[in-house]
């Protein structure tokens with residue numbers, strides 16, 4: 201079976217050029233999502249904005265890939281997750297998280313979540329916290345030289361997570377048992393942990409280990 205991480209390398213300058221091109225587009229749409237949720241302009245302006253956006257969408261759709269973005273190769277030959285809803289350079293719904301990797305394998309990110317991530321009023325939606333923790337735990341698994349699909353993700357919501365405040369996500373792997381990698385992590389605000397997570401990531405039958 202073909203490995204999930206194909207060993208194809210793309211010229212770094214081409215990737216940098218693509219990031220410089222698509223990054224600002226994504227940021228504009230991110231800002232648009234927030235504006236669409238919070239706007240109080242009159243109905244004529246809403247109608248004008250709707251028409252303008254329909255035009256923009258058809259401009260972008262003039263040439264596009266079939267289906268979803270998939271696993272595009274990166275400089276290092278591993279998957280380039282530009283469509284990820286957590287870290288994606290080309291996904292406006294990604295906060296995005298900029299992940300930092302420590303030499304001991306810990307993975308963390310600082311971020312803020314605005315109006316587009318609301319659950320209870322002025323608080324982060326629990327599913328959004330789960331999304332972020334699934335990804336950050338998965339990254340810790342990947343950083344350890346393993347790869348796996350999320351088999352089980354267990355969350356404990358200890359306190360509400362605030363919108364529009366500095367947040368931090370942390371993850372590390374706990375242990376490896378055969379094809380299963382156990383990882384732990386959390387989201388914290390300035391006062392400490394708000395959500396704790398533990399996950400079991402499983403290398404599917406028939407797939408080769410990443411390293």
Ligand SMILES: CCCCCCCC(=O)SCCNC(=O)CCNC(=O)[C@H](O)C(C)(C)COP(=O)(O)OP(=O)(O)OC[C@H]1O[C@@H](n2cnc3c(N)ncnc32)[C@H](O)[C@@H]1OP(=O)(O)O
Pocket residue numbers: 334335336338339342348349350351352378379380400402403404405
């Ligand atoms: C770097 C990028 C980070 C990205 C992070 C985001 C990750 C994701 O969102 S992944 C998407 C969500 N996850 C999925 O869709 C997974 C769907 N499920 C599957 O594909 C399969 O059920 C899968 C891969 C989990 C296991 O399938 P399979 O390889 O057939 O497992 P199987 O042979 O039955 O079991 C292997 C071992 O795992 C255990 N196991 C199987 N399923 C689970 C599970 N869901 N939870 C816990 N343990 C499990 C079995 O008991 C067995 O344990 P042992 O070896 O001790 O007997």
